[in-house]
Amino acid sequence: MQRCLQLAASGLGTTRPNPSVGCVIVHKDRIIGEGFTSPYGGAHAEVNAIESVVDKSLLKQAKLYVTLEPCSHHGKTPPCSDLIIEYRIPEVFIGTTDTSSKVAGKGIEKLKESGCRVTKGILEKECKVHHKRFLTYHDKKRPYIILKWAQSQDGFIAPKTKQLNRPVWITNEYSRQLVHKWRTMEHAILVGTNTVKEDNPYLTARHWQGQNPIRVVLDKKKTLSKDHNVFDKNAETLLIAASAIDFNRSIAIQICEVLFNNKIQSIIIEGGLKTLQTFIDEGLWDEARVFTGDKNLNEGISKPHFSGRLISEEHFMNDTLRIYHNIF
Numbered sequence: 396m397q398r399c400l401q402l403a404a405s406g407l408g409t410t411r412p413n414p415s416v417g418c419v420i421v422h423k424d425r426i427i428g429e430g431f432t433s434p435y436g437g438a439h440a441e442v443n444a445i446e447s448v449v450d451k452s453l454l455k456q457a458k459l460y461v462t463l464e465p466c467s468h469h470g471k472t473p474p475c476s477d478l479i480i481e482y483r484i485p486e487v488f489i490g491t492t493d494t495s496s497k498v499a500g501k502g503i504e505k506l507k508e509s510g511c512r513v514t515k516g517i518l519e520k521e522c523k524v525h526h527k528r529f530l531t532y533h534d535k536k537r538p539y540i541i542l543k544w545a546q547s548q549d550g551f552i553a554p555k556t557k558q559l560n561r562p563v564w565i566t567n568e569y570s571r572q573l574v575h576k577w578r579t580m581e582h583a584i585l586v587g588t589n590t591v592k593e594d595n596p597y598l599t600a601r602h603w604q605g606q607n608p609i610r611v612v613l614d615k616k617k618t619l620s621k622d623h624n625v626f627d628k629n630a631e632t633l634l635i636a637a638s639a640i641d642f643n644r645s646i647a648i649q650i651c652e653v654l655f656n657n658k659i660q661s662i663i664i665e666g667g668l669k670t671l672q673t674f675i676d677e678g679l680w681d682e683a684r685v686f687t688g689d690k691n692l693n694e695g696i697s698k699p700h701f702s703g704r705l706i707s708e709e710h711f712m713n714d715t716l717r718i719y720h721n722i723f
Contacts, residue, residue: 396490396518399462400525402431402440408580408605409434412658414493414529416440418461420484422453441465441475445482454482462522463529464493464515467501476502480509489515490522495533528582528661531681537651539661540679541581542671543574544699545686551695552668565688569711572602577684579605583633583654583662586625587613587670597624598665609633609659613650613670615642633657647677668696675701680721689713 396419403417410432418440420428427450430443438446441461448454465475465487479487487506492515493499506513523530531539545565546552554563564571578584578600590596591612599607607630612619617636619625625632633653640649654662664674674680683703703719710716 396460396462396488396522398426398429399460399490400518400521402429403462403525406432406434406440411435411528411582411660413439414463414526416461416463416526418444418459420444420448420454420457420459422457427453427457437472439466439472439475442472442478445478451482454484457484458486458488459484460488460517462490463526464489464491464498464500465502465506466493466498467505474502474505476505479506479511484511486512487514488517489513490517491515491519491526491530494530527681532655532660536655537679538582538654538659540651540674540681541577541661541663542674542680542683542699542701543577543663543665543685544671545570545688546698547688547690547692547695549691549693550698551692552666552698553696554692555695565690565692566686566714567688567712570686570714570716573711573716575600575603576605577663578608579603581608581661581663583609583611583659584665585611585613585650585662585670586665587667588615588619589669590665590667591619591623591625593667595624596665597627597629599629608663609657611635611650611654611659611662645677647674647679651679668699671699675699678721678723682721683719685717685719687715687717 398419399417403415406415413432413435416432418430419426428444428448430440430447432440467474467476503513528539544552547565584598598610610625610630610632612625613635615637635653639653664671704722705717706720707718
């Protein structure tokens with residue numbers, strides 16, 4: 396299953412709205428096939444793993460390991476559970492169940508009815524962490540939400556005054572490249588009106604190979620000019636204005652409803668401060684990824700106020716990245 400998770404990571408950012416699944420086939424303690432989910436519209440992990448097996452006759456005596464319950468319905472491709480049954484694979488080990496309404500245990504049930512021995516819950520915690528975007532979307536009816544910001548040593552995310560349309564970099568180029576990698580892994584990225592006006596960001600993954608996220612822009616009164624970079628043709632942009640949500644009520648939960656209805660499974664909230672704090676205050680976030688640079692700004696816009704459980708700390712040259720989970 397650990398190998399399945401390694402394989403599954405290879406498809407992150409390319410398979411949505413499908414989950415990126417990893418699959419390994421074992422015969423007499425030897426791996427004879429493996430695969431992960433192809434980009435959307437292509438084959439699922441189980442199909443790719445079975446296709447990679449040279450001697451298909453061995454499948455009748457093999458064990459199949461997969462991070463997520465095999466699908467049981469027709470979508471872009473036929474059900475994976477049917478293919479497992481067709482090749483008479485006698486035993487299947489599953490990391491975690493698929494909680495989407497189209498599957499929700501039906502794949503396991505179909506396999507068992509065919510006589511296949513099914514064991515679920517193998518490295519379940521790790522598999523749920525890997526499939527956090529897909530599972531959050533279907534279980535909580537909202538995207539998996541990642542807060543991201545960079546702060547100075549003295550706790551500011553931006554200087555008091557800065558040159559128009561010119562961002563002030565708090566972190567180094569290695570940290571910024573990592574952020575672009577993250578963008579290829581998530582479905583969307585969101586900023587508020589002031590961030591667009593002051594920084595004129597592109598919000599694309601220019602410094603990493605992969606898909607650009609959908610750009611989500613809050614613009615209550617539709618004051619943003621189409622000349623801003625977020626409206627160029629390099630990526631899709633979703634504008635959320637007063638016509639879509641009521642800005643006099645809790646905003647974050649309404650934004651989540653809009654994102655869910657647009658089938659967005661994960662999103663990075665990049666700012667500014669008011670936007671970040673809104674999601675924090677409403678408790679609508681799963682991860683916070685916080686960079687701390689090595690410089691002091693002395694004055695400026697203070698960092699967001701939040702509490703979370705620190706799960707990791709990493710250094711990129713003179714920058715420190717801390718990742719927190721929401722404790723609620």
